[in-house]
Amino acid sequence: MEKIGLFLGCNIPFNRPDIEYSIRFFLNELGVEIVEMEGAACCPAYGTMPSLGLLEWATASAWNLSIAEEKGVDMLTGCGSCYGVQNEANYYIHKHPEIKEKVNEILGKVGRKYDGTVKVWNVINFLYEKIGIDKLKQKIKYNLNGLKCGVQTGCHNLWPSKAFPSSEENTFFPTRMRQLIEAMGGVAPHYSTITDCCGMGALRSNAPEKSLALFKKKLDIIKEELNPDLNVIGCSSCLLQFDAGQSLLIEQKKIDYKIPALHLAQLTAIALGAEVDKATALASIPLNGVITKIKGGN
Amino acid sequence: MEEGGVNVIDLTQADESFVKELEALGADELRECIQCGKCGATCPMALAGLEFFIKRLVHAANLGLREVLLDDSSVWGCQSCNRCVEICPMDIKPYEVIQAIRRAAVKVESCPANTYEGLRNLYRFGHAVFPKGFEERRKKAGLPEKPPTALSFEDLRKKYQEILRNTILEEIAPFPLD
Known part of the structure; x- marks a missing residue:
């Protein structure tokens, strides 16, 4: 039985725990043992320790990585930032032996160490590589029944690809999420701004109007080119923008349509038979027939 | 930043020691930048309308414009998306220049x-x-x-x-x- 350390981060356990429920559910259904990472902290977010120094970044990430290493597992996260930050920290630790030495000096003060053996996976690459399209197909209980999906992989899930354990063939033309959705019976076409940034993150915190305007540009194009039943998101931060951020645009009368949004983990869990109330507990845009369409197909 | 952004570069403000500080703070390939502009073409900060986006930040960093860079808050709006790192033909890791500017700014409490x-x-x-x-x-x-x-x-x-x-x-x- 495959095992994986579940790295929760911050936004998933505190803002969107329905993603945490969904990840736990799909791992169980797919026969992957969940190893809890007791004591794990923030990845840490780009605007915190990484903005203070490279050693600061590497040390704080190595705390988390050392927990997984001690338990002999890789880590899985549903958050793009957690994926990017920790993989980049790993990259720097490998590239700069002097940083690795200093990191271990600091970790040593509390009786920990990090040798650098842990890989950090996101939901997309984990499903695509560790589970595989064929196994996912076999395990599906509810076929997506032609549900049309707009796909958002998320910046941190794509770049910098050299720091990641696995990557798209062409990161500026991502297809893995589209293939996964199609394997579950959905339709996930390409669209012209598929790799554009959703505006969540530092931009949303420091220039909220510009962030929402950037998001609106992307959403308008998705509406015009695809008019999907659902947007499917590979990153929990992007999901906050596509769901709660979209609600703000509606409130401000900047858009006159609604496109429901789910994390890939939520959609996968539902297709595998998860309790819909729990898997979508915090969605702010109504799911408008998405569930009926999925469940009506079988 | 004045209306219209930082449009005039005043070379008398160039401070070599600030370039060295940024190099030590992680922007170690800063000097290799050829200002080709590929980073700016993919930068969400540019698309969102932040005037001081990655190409111009790297330019100002290379000139050592300490005051200009520490007074402007654009670096804190960077999404850390790393598109610039992915495509930079000189592999200068432009995002690390942003992080180096942030690290210098934090030391003088010039952060949000x-x-x-x-x-x-x-x-x-x-x-x-x-x-x-x-x-x-x-x-x-x-x-x-x-x-x-x-x-x-x-x-x-x-x-x-x-x-x-x-x-x-x-x-x-x-x-x-x-």
């Missing part, structure tokens, strides 16, 4: 207040993002009130705080680290 809020939450709870009302949200998703992270284990959180105190956070934090 929410930077400290994130750091304070990180230190106190182990989580930089720590929104209120999470217990109720977790209950709705059928999960225990607290996740099995540093938040739930005081002994481990104390150890985490100890490692953070062994970094530059100890010097720059405007809140007590006890």
